[in-house]
Each structure stands twice: as C-alpha cells, then as structure tokens.
Amino acid sequence: MYEYQAKRVLARCGVAIPQGVVVHTADEARHVALPAVLKSQVLAGGRGKAGGVQVVNDTNQLLPAYQRIMATPIKGQLPQVILAEERLPIEREFYLSILIDRANQRLELLAHAQGGVEVEALDQGSFLRRAIDGNRVASLADELAATYQLPGRQAELATLLQQLLVAAQAQDATLLEINPLVLTATGALIAADCKLVVDDAARFRHPEWPAAQAEHNFVELNRAGSVATIANGAGLAMATVDAVEAAGLKPANFLDIGGGATSQQVLAAFQRLMEFPHLQAIVINIFAGITRSDEVARAIITARQRMAGLPPLFVRLEGTNAAEARELLAAEGLVLYPHLPAAIAAVARVVQRSDHE
Known part of the structure; x- marks a missing residue:
C-alpha cells in the first residue's frame, strides 16, 4: 500500500497520524496549509534522499515543490499523487515494526530508540526483537518504554502495540513499519511514516484493498487517448509509444512494468489502463528475459x-x-504478432475502422 493508504488503516485502529491531505493536482497543491511536508507516494524506499520529501514553509515554494516531486522518479517510479502533511514539532524519532518471523511462524516486534532515514545502518544486535501476541503486549510495553527511555508511559505504549497488532492481523500484513514514530515537543507519539506490506495471497478476504499495484513507471500522456501501451523496460516502452504516435494514433500512456514483470504486475497494469475512458486498443510489447513470456x-x-x-x-x-x-494465446483466439510494426499496423486498422463507424 501507499503511505497514505497505510495511514488510513492506522487511523481506523486508533493510532495517531499527522493531519494531512492527498493532493492530486497542482490546483489542489495551491490550497495546502503551511508549513507542510510534501511526500511522494510511490511503492519504494529512499524517498527523502531521492528528493521525494520536501518541507515547505512559504506559499511561493508550494507549487514548485509539488512540481519537482511529481517529476522526480524514485527507483523508476513516478508519483501519481503526493501526501501533504502538517510539519510536526519533532523532539525524538523511534523505530517500531511488526513483521512475520517465518522461521518461527510467529509475529515479531522490532524496535529501536533511533528512527529515521539511517535506521538501516544501525547494528542489528541493538534492536529490541521479541515475539508478539495479545498476551504479551503488557510486558512488551515495559521493555519498549525502557528502550525508548519513556518512563511512566507503559500504558500508552501498550495501547499503541495493541492497535498495531490489530491492524497487522486484520490486514494480513507481512510487515507493518512505523519509521519514524515521532515524540513531539508536546509529548505526543505520532506515526510520522508508515509502510504496510500485505500478503497478496489473502486478497480474496479483502475486497476493500486497493487494486494490486505493479512496481512500474506509469505516465498519463493523453486522457482522451485511444491506444494504451504496456512494455517492459523504459527504452522499449518509449519505442512503443513512439510507434503508436508515428502511425497517426493517440497514445494514452507510457507504462514500463519492469524487467522482471510477474503475472500479478501485468494484471495490475491492465487495471490501471481501464481507467482511460476512450481506449480502443492496448498494445503489449514484451521482450522476456527474467520475465517469462508464458507467464x-x-x-x-x-x-x-x-x-x-x-x-x-x-x-x-x-x-x-x-x-x-x-500456443496459450492461440488457444484463446489471440494473435501473437511477430514484431511491433505488425502489431501497430493491426491496431491502426481497428482504430481507423472504429473512427469511421
């Protein structure tokens, strides 16, 4: 899930999160209350170092910051929306997560007194690492208070652990990570960032989940476009869009699903494309290396x-x-074209025929 989606899950379970709004357009960005933190919404880490998180204090900085973030790819992904949140008065930052310990078939609590962007560099032996379930929350809260050096706040931490445990279990999470968990200058504990990774095999139990998102680079080119494209690799994706345009057709999008695309990612790509209202054709141009053509x-x-x-x-x-x-496609009555020009020529015939009907 994207950060803003994960935070909605936390809020429903009673966890404190920053006040914020999801921003879809430049016009919406102009109305963000300041000071604010603008955060790129992509399914990738390292957003801060990549320029995907920016603090804005002045109205004149707001729109340029929004535009920079929307134009900044992070690990090959461009955001479709950003999250604009209040700027918290940060006193301290902690790390807290619940994850699946597959080796021992249990949920595990992982915590550290230091949170933030450099948590990966911390000595793994310095983390508090314990099995967690509903019966252990009270004792773990004692240990967590000691780890965070927050004497007298065991009851509050116990409540937080219980809320996170409920969220993780209800969402079939493989990882629920709060980094950082912020202690503000007023003494509040707030989940300033959240990463929620769910077990996609449990999707049948969760009709409320957003559609599966492929780790891809998607750019809307023309909302009224008639031809959508799917390709793997940025170069191949650009060549596919160019071929559509050179044929006198209207490409709707650029979509690179990556070099190791799975069947789930391909399905997610189709779901994304179905949002375009005027599609008459979809061109799929895949050169399989790590990706398997049959998949x-x-x-x-x-x-x-x-x-x-x-x-x-x-x-x-x-x-x-x-x-x-x-063979698989032929059995379903689908033609597999020998090269891209042949596929584009077939698309042109269909789209032109439709335009004249």
Whole structure:
C-alpha cells in the first residue's frame, strides 16, 4: 500500500497520524496549509534522499515543490499523487515494526530508540526483537518504554502495540513499519511514516484493498487517448509509444512494468489502463528475459476473462518461453504478432475502422 493508504488503516485502529491531505493536482497543491511536508507516494524506499520529501514553509515554494516531486522518479517510479502533511514539532524519532518471523511462524516486534532515514545502518544486535501476541503486549510495553527511555508511559505504549497488532492481523500484513514514530515537543507519539506490506495471497478476504499495484513507471500522456501501451523496460516502452504516435494514433500512456514483470504486475497494469475512458486498443510489447513470456500470456488471458469491456489486445512477445506463450494465446483466439510494426499496423486498422463507424 501507499503511505497514505497505510495511514488510513492506522487511523481506523486508533493510532495517531499527522493531519494531512492527498493532493492530486497542482490546483489542489495551491490550497495546502503551511508549513507542510510534501511526500511522494510511490511503492519504494529512499524517498527523502531521492528528493521525494520536501518541507515547505512559504506559499511561493508550494507549487514548485509539488512540481519537482511529481517529476522526480524514485527507483523508476513516478508519483501519481503526493501526501501533504502538517510539519510536526519533532523532539525524538523511534523505530517500531511488526513483521512475520517465518522461521518461527510467529509475529515479531522490532524496535529501536533511533528512527529515521539511517535506521538501516544501525547494528542489528541493538534492536529490541521479541515475539508478539495479545498476551504479551503488557510486558512488551515495559521493555519498549525502557528502550525508548519513556518512563511512566507503559500504558500508552501498550495501547499503541495493541492497535498495531490489530491492524497487522486484520490486514494480513507481512510487515507493518512505523519509521519514524515521532515524540513531539508536546509529548505526543505520532506515526510520522508508515509502510504496510500485505500478503497478496489473502486478497480474496479483502475486497476493500486497493487494486494490486505493479512496481512500474506509469505516465498519463493523453486522457482522451485511444491506444494504451504496456512494455517492459523504459527504452522499449518509449519505442512503443513512439510507434503508436508515428502511425497517426493517440497514445494514452507510457507504462514500463519492469524487467522482471510477474503475472500479478501485468494484471495490475491492465487495471490501471481501464481507467482511460476512450481506449480502443492496448498494445503489449514484451521482450522476456527474467520475465517469462508464458507467464505474461497467462496474465493476458486472465485479464480477458475477468475484465468486462477490455478493448482488443495486440500482443508482441519475444524471449523466454515465447513458443509456449504463442500456443496459450492461440488457444484463446489471440494473435501473437511477430514484431511491433505488425502489431501497430493491426491496431491502426481497428482504430481507423472504429473512427469511421
């Protein structure tokens, strides 16, 4: 989940989070209350060092900061929205997480007196690491108060641990991380950042979850575009968009699903594209290396079966297991084009025919 989605989960469980709003457009950005922290919403770490988190104190800085963040890729991902939050009066920063200990088949609490961007550099032996369940919350709160040097706040920490445990279990989380957990100048404990990783195998139990998000680079080019594109690798994705445009068609998007795309990522890409209202075709251009052509083919077939209103698909797959992919697609009546120009030519015929009907 994105940070803003994870924080909504925390808030529903009673955990204190900063006041904030999700900003979708430049016009919305102009109305953000200051001072504020603007945070890129991508499924990647290292946002602060990459320029994806900026503090804004002055109205004149607001729109430029928003534009910089929206234009800054972080590990190949561009944000579609940002989170604008109040600037907290930070006294201290702690680390706190609940994660699955697969080796011992249990949930584990991990805590440290130092939180923030450099937590990865801390000695692993310096962390408080304990098994956690509902029966251990009180005793763990004692240890956590000692770790954080917060005497007399055991009851408050016990409540926080119980809230996080409920959130992790209710969301089938493999990781719920608060970094940092901030102690403010007024003495409040606030989850300033949150990372929530859920077990996608449990998706059938969670219709409320947002659609699965591929770790991809997506750019909307034309909301009224008639041809969507999916490719793996930035170079191939750009070449696909250029080929669509060179054919006199209107590309709707740029979408790079990455070099190791899985069937889940391909399905997530289809879900993203279905948001465009005027699509007449989707061009899929995959060169399989780490990615397997047959896995992509199965995702394409699943998408056709599950998604009503999916426009015609024009598929070019090469590389690993391409022969098996060809057989799978042929069995479903789908053509696998030998190269991109052939696929684009077929798209042009369909779109032009539709334009004249």
